Structures are given as structure tokens and as C-alpha cells.
Amino acid sequence: xxxxxxxxxxxxxxxxxxxxxxxxxxxxxxxxxxxxxxxxxxxxxxxxxxxxxxxxxxxxxxxxxxxxxxxxxxxxxxxxxxxxxxxxxxxxxxxxxxxxxxxxxxxxxxxxxxxxxxxxxxxxxxxxxxxxxxxxxxxxxxxxxxxxxxxxxxxxxxxxxxxxx
Numbered sequence: 076x077x078x079x080x081x082x083x084x085x086x087x088x089x090x091x092x093x094x095x096x097x098x099x100x101x102x103x104x105x106x107x108x109x110x111x112x113x114x115x116x117x118x119x120x121x122x123x124x125x126x127x128x129x130x131x132x133x134x135x136x137x138x139x140x141x142x143x144x145x146x147x148x149x150x151x152x153x154x155x156x157x158x159x160x161x162x163x164x165x166x167x168x169x170x171x172x173x174x175x176x177x178x179x180x181x182x183x184x185x186x187x188x189x190x191x192x193x194x195x196x197x198x199x200x201x202x203x204x205x206x207x208x209x210x211x212x213x214x215x216x217x218x219x220x221x222x223x224x225x226x227x228x229x230x231x232x233x234x235x236x237x238x239x240x
Contacts, residue, residue: 111190115161115209126160133231134160134211137196137203142177145232154239155185160211162236165189166228174220174227179235181228182220189213189228204228 117125122135132138147156155164156171156179165188166181174180187207194203194215202216213234220227 111210113208113210122160127233129233130159133234134158134209137212139214140178140231140233144177145179147179147232147235147237148173148177150179150237152237152239154237156181156230156235157238158206158209158211158213159234159236160206161209163188163206163208164238165206165213165235166230172221174229176227176229178214178229179232180220181230182222182224182226184228191216204230 119135123131126134129140133140150156150168150171152168154168156166156168157164164185166184170181170183172180172182184204189204190207192203192205194201204213204216205211206213211234212231214228214230217227217229218225
């Protein structure tokens, strides 16, 4: 059956595959007009020492990992998903669900853990989410998620670490 959700998921997958095959956007957008500051900051050179190349591309250059490649898609244990850049807990396993999109999905973040910006890349208008402590790009939020919020935080697994409880 053709639904708005299936069209959205299909379009997002096509865009992500195109981005992955061309190395992603490779650009940093100014956050909140360039006025947003973060508790954890490093030079690009220091970030490159702290992160894997894949983590750096997603967290610092707002790239997108290929769908269905993250082991966190299959993570079922109880715990928290933290920012791979600064270890801030971002999402609880209690809010994780299988969206079928190929990326770890959550219906709510931990309160106060993320911030949002409008993302105009690829000719679309989307709500980008990033870690409020280090500014690391996590993914996007869409309004086609499950109850109770109706939201789907579609997050790059490489931008996360899982900490079991």
C-alpha cells in the first residue's frame, strides 16, 4: 500500500544513498545564525583525533551514514544511547523503535539533550537534530513516528554509543 510514510521513507533512503555515494554534504551550516555555543569544543584537528573518520564525517560535517549499516539498529538491551562526540546521554532505549528506515529511530530524546535547526540541504526542508553539549550532528526528526509523540528521530548510528544499564 502506498502511504505518505512509505513515500517519505523511500525518498529519504534515496537521498541518503545519493549522499553516501557522493560523500555527503561535506559542509557545515551555521547553527542558529552562528551564535550557538557549546560546552564541549575542539579544533577540527582535535576532533579528527578523537573520532573515527566516519564519526567525524557525520558529527562534524553533517554527513549521513548508509542505511542498514549500523549495529545499533539491532540493539535491544536496556540503556542509553549517548553522543559519540561527548558521551552525553541523548536517547533512552525505552523510546527506541524499528522504523524500517535503516537508521536507529526513537520517538523522544532525553529531555534537554538535543537541539534542533532547520536543514535546507538537498532541496528539502527538514528539522536537523544535534547534541546540545558538543553540537554533533545526529540526524533528523520527522512527524511520522509512533505514539505517544508522533515523532521519529532518525539518528545516524555512527553518531551514537550504546551504554547498557
